[in-house]
Structures are given as C-alpha cells and as structure tokens.
Amino acid sequence: MSTHTALEEGFPAKHFLNQGTTFKSWATTIDHKRIALMYLVTVLFTFFLGGVFALLLRIELLTPGPGIMDAQSYNRVFSLHGIIMVFLFMIPAVPGVFGNFMLPLMIGAKDVAFPKLNLATYYIYVLGALFAVWGLWNGGVDTGWTFYAPYSTTTATKVVPVLLGAFTVGMSSILTGVNFMTTVHTLRAPGLTWGKLPLFVWAIYGTAAVQVLATPVIGLVTLLVAAEAGFGFGLFDPARGGDPLLMQHLFWFYSHPAVYIMILPAMGVVSEVIATFSRRQVFGYKMLAGSTLGIALVGFFVWGHHLFVSGQSTFNAGVFGVLTMLVGVFTAIKVFNWVLTMYKGAIDFKTPFLYAMGFLYFIIFGGMTGIALAVVSLDIHWHDTYFVVAHFHFVMVGSVVMGFLAALHYWFPKMFGKMYSDRWGLAAALFVFIGFNVTFIPQFLLGNMGMPRRYYQYPEVFRTLNVMSTAGAGLLGFGFAFILIVLVVALIKGKVAGPNPWFSKGYEWNTTSPPDMHNFHEVPVMVDAPHAYEKVPEGTLAAQEAAKTEAEGAHHHV
Amino acid sequence: MSSDTHKAHGTGFYFGILLALGVLTFVTFWTARHMETGVFHTPLAVVIATVKAFLVVWFFMHLSDHGNSNKAFFLTSLFFVALMIALIIGDVATRLPTANPNFSAFKEMRGPW
C-alpha cells in the first residue's frame, strides 16, 4: 500500500478506547468504534440469553414425555429462543458490531455518514430489546418466531409488547441500513472506486439495501398483527373474510430476505479472511461482488418457498420454486470462488481461517439442504419437521455464527490491540465444530423420520437421536464458553498485537491497533485493490493505472 | 452536486407543476368515474397516479438533480412494490376454489394442473 502512515509499532499510547473512560463518554459517544463495542457487548448478552433458552429446549427434549417444564413453558421457550436469536442477536450482530467498526476503516473514512443517527440506532435497538424482554418477563409469547395468524391473534400471551419490540428493533435495523448505504456512497477515500471496494464492504452494502427494502414490511406486519390481536379487525381472520395466508406472505416477504441480512455480512467476513490467510486477492472479485448484489436482489423473489404446503396455489409454488434455485446459483458462485482463492496461495492456518473453513462447510451443507427443501415435492415431507430446524441451524448457527466468530477472531487484535492464544483459539473452535455437528446432524435424521418441530413430547422412536442432539448441544455450549474465556484472557493479559498481526493488505489494517479516535492520522489514498499480495508485473496496464490513481489521489487531498 | 448547480426553477415553474397536478387529478377522477374505460379502468388510474408521482418526485423533490444513485433507489422501491403486489395477488388468483371461497379464476374443483 502506498499510504505509509506513521504507524506506531505495538500498542499506541492514545487510542479510541482510552480517550474518555467515564460511563458518560461511552453512553454519549458518536464514535463508530465505540458504538460497535457497545453492540458487541449487547449481542453477546442476547446470544447468551438465546443460548440458555436453547439449552432448556434441548434438556426438555431429552425424554419423550414431560421433563423439566410443562408444554406451555416449552412453547414459550422456543418462541423466545427464536425471537431473541433472530431479532435481537443475529440481525444486529455482524452489521452492528463489525459493520460499524470496520466499514469506515475499510473505506478510509473518519466515521459513518451520520454518527449521531448511529448512536440513536443503537439506543432504539436497546429500547426494542427491552420492550421484548419486558413482554418476555410478563408471560412471554407462545407463537413461535413466525407469529402466524390466527394463532398469534388469539393466544392469551403477551404478543403485543413483543411485536412492538420487534417493530422497534426493525426501525433500528432500517436506520442502520440507511446510514451504511449512505456511508459507502459518499465517504469512500480518494482512489477507492467501486471496483476496489473490499468485499466486506460490498456485503455490508448489500445487507443494508435489504434492510432498507425489507424491514418496513415486517414493521407493518407486526403492527397489523398487534392491531388484530388487540382489536379484532379481521384482516387475517377467515371468519371475517380475511386471508391467513396474506399474513404469511407479508411475513416472509421480510423474513426470507432477513436470512440474507444475516448471511451476507458473514459472507463478507469470509471473503476477507480467506484472502488474508491465503495471501491472495479473491478469485473472481467481480463474481463475488456481483453475486452479493444478486443474492440481495433475488432473495426478495423467493419467499413463497416457506408456503409450499400452506395452501398457496400450486402455480405460485412453481414460480417460487424456480426463483429459489437462482439464489442457490449465486451462493454456489461464491463458494467456488472462495475455494479457488486458495489456489496458488500461501495458506496460514490460524483460528480465523479455521472459522472461515467452518463457515464454508456449513454453508455448503446447510445451503444444499436448503436447495433440497426448495425442491417442491421434497418439501412436502420435510416442511415443519426437524429437517428444517437442522437446515436453518446449519446456516444460522453454523454459517452465520461461524462468520461472526471468524470476524471476532480476525479483528479482535485490531479492535483491542491484543492477541489471543492461537492454540487455545483453535481448540475452542474444534469444540464448537464437533458440538455443532453432533447437535444438528441427528436433527436432519429426525426430520427424515418425520418428527415435526415445536414438539414438546414425541414418540419413543425419536428418542435416541434426540439424546444425541442434546449431548451435542452441551458440547456446543461448552465450546462457546471456552471461546469467551480465551478471549477474555487475551483482553486481560494477551500479547500486544501490533497494527497488522496477520500481515494483511486489507485497508482496515492501515492504522494502529486499536485505532486512533479519528481512525487515520492522514486521509488514506487507496491505490491498490485490497489484498493485493500478488506481484504486479512491470509495465502492465494495472501498474500504469496504479500510478495514475496515486497521482489523482494526491490532487483530491484537500 | 453542490447547491449552486441546481437548475433555477422559479416560482412560476413550480406553479405550472402544481397546475399540471391539479389537471391530472381531475383527469383521473373523470376517467375513473365518468368514462367507459373497460379493462383499462384500474391500469389507467395507476398510470396517471404514477405520472403525478413523477412530477412530484422529479421537480418538487428535485430528484432530477439529486444524482443517479438516488434515482436508482427510488425506482427500486417502486419495483419492489410491484413485485409484492404481483406475486401475492398471483397466489390468490390461482388457488383452488375451495381454498379460497370468495374468488378464484378457476371454476372447476380441479385446478389448472
């Protein structure tokens, strides 16, 4: 890189973490890095909460009959598990934490476009979460995270506060999207053309677009369902001429794209990590960037695959079946390009890379089961069985959480300036990986056997596999706790990481670790593409172009 | 795109747009209520509304000089509205009649398949 900022070696004396240490300096900060850390703490908490509920579920499912709780509690627990994990953990997780932290660094900006809005967004999210948690405390909901009418509009549990909580969290998500899209459009450093944008930025951009376009629809759905539950307007009530399927359509119009809100940023992380640890530019940059936008767009056309056996017309099932396959094609493009990025590379097998490989494994496996589910006739058997549960845990816990952990381990030294023990990091990762497989592979088989989801009790035949799954969940939980310990230990007494412990040529590494309050000491000028580890042959077009951009960049600098 | 590059539009011009909007409101009313337009009844109203919307967006909201990205954003939003309406109504229109007591394009019990 040509931007040779005077990087202090080792740990800088002044950085964003120690400039103001009072509570107020954190609570009122508009620094994107500090906001990112606030998100980090919050989402780790919600993840823990959701995880505790998950373990309760698994313990209950240890025995075919009633175990540690009654049916009503079970129904609430899986609803809360789903709602917390999806709305409070997964959707804000990668964009809120790593998007906030890395986006400005990667595009050479001092902050996001609207720093105050950014802080407001965080508080709106917390407010929504509190709303939901309040509803949870006061009896919870027993509708599942899907809130299907007419069950959700007739149940006696506290749907209204939880729906309003989801609405509020949704607002936060929309504003994050607005902020990030504007940031990418307006705050790129001199020389950083669209064609050079780091893939993580592309991913955040695609995510933000989906957030802006899809989230208002779930906002509306939550309002309508809440109004219906409160007043009985009959919008989804067949007795009053309403159509319950309309609710499902509108719900999935958001919630399918929402799964890409979750996975796209994780895919962005993986692109960065694989490039860094293979010391190569990604194989097929244009394909990866393009397929990001492709997934974001086509992700909107496929929601009907959740309604194959719900009474949707056969014709529509066909339309949605075909369109769903297109998403698979875009993801396949990504997978192949990631794998071939390693071709002729120089691979260093560090913890983040292991997580990236884990991500690949899970997205291939989980994605393929997604494709199988989208094969309309197979979904007849699988719909609403544990096969679906296993599918979405593979893509959500497997892929997205792996992506989250890859990001955490990859950027941990940048964020905190400390390095964790790679050996212990790998060990913990192994626990998570094995625990995960033991938890969820049996669930695929349970689904094949025909065990429906959201079942409090089940016939004896399903017992063995359920016991395996519960055992795996214990291992998985242990793995997560292990990671937490490794990272906390690193925070306290980890070695100083230095500005660029991975020798990466990603843009975000061009500053100290942890970064300065204003990110960079000078406005960086992006000449090379990110991750340009390859030697540029003299006299080629690329070399000339590089020289040209450098000259331009110098002008641009006010 | 700084503020000084705005095309100077002037009060008179804006008033002209307002008049056009008024006229179109009348046209949409008249065609919807007092004209035999057959199958074009609804599409016509949608088209006129879209023309009006265009006038508001383009001139009143100054999208004309707000850059291509913003134009693309706005178009995208319209595209998604159309997508949502089309696919959901597509479902209602092709369901089996029993699954939809009030309406279906198919009069026989067996669907098109």
Add this chain to the structure above:
Amino acid sequence: MNELIESLSWMNDVLFLPPQTSTLAPKIDFLHWQIFIVTMLTFFAITSVIIGLYIKYRRKEDHQVTEVFHPPLWLEGAFIAVPFVLFMAWFTLGFHDFVWSRTPPKDAIDVYVMGKKWMWKYSYPDGPNMIDTLRVPVGRPVRLLITSRDVIHSFFAPTMRVKQDALPGRYTEAWFEATKTGTYPIFCAEYCGLNHSAMIGNIVVMETREYDAWMDDVKRNTYASRIDIGMTEQQATMVTQGAKLALEKGCARCHSIDEANTLLPPTLGPSWVGLYRAERKLADGSTVIADEAYLTRSMMDPMVQLVAGYPPLMPSYQGVLQSGEAAAIAEYIKTLKKDSPTKLGAR
C-alpha cells in the same frame, strides 16, 4: 425405473426415512436419494479440493508474495452453468411430482379432515365420523378435503409423505393411495398451541374387503347408539348433520328436497334434488358443473354464480356456516339423487 427404485431402497435406512406406504412415497424418496447422492459427491469433491489446496499451498514466509492468476472465463461460466442446470433439473423433477401429488384421481374416495385444537376429525361423506383414527382401504386413492375449526394445523402422515396445512374457513386438498396395510402415524405439523405435540392420530390401512365390511358395519349400526367419543355434534354422519343444519339454518325455507319442487309456499330457490354433479345454467349464460366447490360457493357467495331463472335472493352464509357445516350440507345435497329412496331430510 421401478427396479432402480427398488435396488436403491436400502438408502431409506441410511437416511432414516420411514417405510413407504403410499404411491407418492417412492417418488419423493427416489428424488431424495438422487439429491442426497449428488450433494454428498459435490460436498466431498469440494472438501477434497480444499484439503488438496491446503496441503499444496502452505505459507512459507510471513510476507510471501504470490503469483498473479486471472481466473479464466470458462471457469467462471462453469460456476454459474453447472449449478444452474443441476438445480433446474431438480426443480423440474420435484415440481412434476408435486403437481402429481396435488392432482387427485377422479375416482378417489373423499374424506373430510378437520383439525381442531387438538385432535383430528374425519368425516366420510356417507358414513361415520371418526376422531384421530383414519381408516382407508389399500390400493384406492383417497382425497382429503382438509379444513380447520380454529387455528392453522397441518395434516402430516410421514409414511405416506403427505402433508397439507389445514386452514380455518377454507379447504385445502391432499390425496394419497396407500400401498401397504397397517397402522401409521399422523402428526400435526403446524404449531397450534398448547397440545400441538399431542395432536397425533393414526391411519389404519385395511384390505379393501375388510374396509368395505367395516364401512357396512358402521353404516348399519344406528349412528345414535354409537357413543362417539363424547362429542355431541359427532353423533351423526355428515349427511344427517347436513340435513339437520339445512333445517336449522333456514335453507329449507327456500329450497325443497322434493324433485317436483312443490313446497308451500312456493319455493324461492332451486330444488336440491339431483343437483350434485349436474350441469347448471347460470344467469350469465355460462354453465358449470355443480361440484363441491360450486355448492360451497353457492352458500358463501351465492351471487357470484346465479342460477338462471332465479331471483338473486339467497343471502350469503359466510361467517354463519362454519366450514364444517357447509361441508355437511354439501354432503347432504350430494345424497339427494333423483329417485333416490333415502331422502334423509324428509323426516
């Protein structure tokens, strides 16, 4: 083809699939095996490539400079084309089966299925009502007309590979043809509240002879004497219920069950006798076959298809008749054949 399916049937054990007891099951499973095998091969191929690359291209120094390599166009093309072709092929096969699974043969036995918190009720149009246990003959297609009394449920028979949501206020259809006698489970697959996981039933598949005998038996025994699991409205067949409802809900004020249509005062609506499956002339000049859908629509939305020669008088029964009740009346109307000796309503 069939031999191929046979020869692969060990896959069912590998995948923990339940026994195949319907004509649909082998179709679904066959595609399942195909997809499983291809995805597993792809998975192992990709994994081997990853491992191979890892072994070959280890890092030697921290700041190692790598070689430039531009991906050839054909390769990127293949990345798009191969999955695309594969996915489309699967979709085509799958959708073909799906459509087949959605198209009941004309000679199917009809059974009405109603989900209700938290049980399944079955009504044979001209026979008994059952709770939780559905009896069907082997080797004959059975069409299920599925609805719900309260919230959404989903009728799921894993061994038949049949699943269809039950929606309140409307009917959905599914069908299957059992191929093996025995008793098989039914689950509710759409979350419906407290006892969702206890909303379990059975399908008993019987030899045709046995089934007919059973059917005759329950028909012969007076329905009233059957203590039908303690549910009052269950004590009658759909047909008798329908007859009762037709009186209660005031249909009889306007519709006669007399072929000559001689009710006093003069009837306002057309007679129901011989209505089912008859061709009706409508006021707008078109004709329509009076099937279940037509009958139901006539009750719910009578003005949409007006019978020629009658005034548009009939009120809508939307919201007044529960969907089960509408079905009962429809079944009752279906029994009113010309010259049929059993005019149940004429008591």
Add this chain to the structure above:
Amino acid sequence: MSDASAGMLDHAPHFNSAAHEKRAAQMGMWLFLVNEVLLFAGLFTAFFMYRFMYTDTFRYLAFVELDWVMGTVNTGVLLASSFTVVLAVQAARAHKSNQVGLWLLATIGFAGVFLVIKYFEYTHKIHEGLLPGSYFSYDLSESIARVKGDPVKMSHIADANINLNNVGNGAPMFFTLYFFITGLHGIHVLIGMGLLGWMAKRAFNGEFARRNDTPIELSGMYWHLVDLIWIYVYPMLYLL
C-alpha cells in the same frame, strides 16, 4: 485538514465540504423514503388483494359510502401544501429565513385543513357504523335499497359495471383497510406537521439566513412523500 480546524468548519469533520455533507444528507433521506414506500406497500398489497376478492363490494363502497368530494378536496389541499413547501425550499436556498418560515406556516395550515376534512370524514363513518372488522355495524342492504331508489346513482353504478348482488361480503374488510391506510397516512401527516413546525421555528429564528438549507430541503422531501402516498391512496380508495 487538521483536527484543530474541524470545529470551525461549516460541516461535520468527517466530510470534505458542506456540499459533500449535503449530498450525504439527501441520500440518507431518499433511502429513508424508500423504506416508507415499502411500509405502505404492504397495505397496498392487502388492499388490492381483498379488492380482487371482493371487487364489487369494494367498488360499491368506494362509490357510495366514501365521499369523493372530500377525497378530491383533500387531494387538492395536499398538492397545494406540496407547492408551498417547494417555495419554502426555494426561499431557503436564497437564504431568506423569514420567508421560509412563512411558507412553512402556510404548509402547516394546509395540513391542518387536510386533517380537519379527514376528521369530518372519520366522524361521519364512525357515526354510521362504517367501521373495521367486528365493529362494522352498518346496514348495507338498506344502503343498497337507497341507491336503487336513486336513478342518478343507479346509472353510475351501471356504468361502472358494479353488480349490486355481489355487494356484501368484505365490507368490514374495506373499512379495516380504509382506516389503516388513511390512519397510517394521517400519522405521517402529523409527524410532518411537527417536523415543519420545528423548522418554521428555526426559520423565524433566522437560522437559515446564513447558510444551510439542508434541513428545510429534507423536511420538504418528507412532506412531499406524504403527498406522494396520497396520490396513490386517492384513486385507490375513492375512485376505483
């Protein structure tokens, strides 16, 4: 640009110039409006879907029970308010802060008129029992009988091909959607009024005399969106 000078800039330190900042602000606003459009899209979908299922009822109610005069007048009022907002933006660009305030007041006035008319519409509906879902208590058959007695109306109905026999099912649904759509729109009007009121206050304080027309422009855009939605709502509810 060093940190020391940042405090004296007319723009936030992470932007290069005021124009740069303004461009970002505009883009942010457009994206926000895109989100608003999709918020209404769900309701529009519901409306068109049920209108498709209960076509004659929906059309009958639009013809007979909604007051197209009020709807049309309100359309005019909103268009006029859009016009005054544009003039406010124009004044802001010319740094005439007081004028900005006046035009904004005019806009708020129009918005007030809009709401008053809406109020009359609502009270009339509530009085008649033309209410959503289970609250619907209006006798439709009587209404149909009245229409049948009125040859002018009958001829309209006949022209529009509305089959009176099909009118009935779905009437409460029409009003559910009517109140949802106009209600959500009304909330946007209220928010817009608050926003414009705040801007007017700032304008009278002379804040836009020196620089910075961005807040006015953004609030104006928001207000135009409110008008934009109505442009679709008006034919949808009142005419078709």
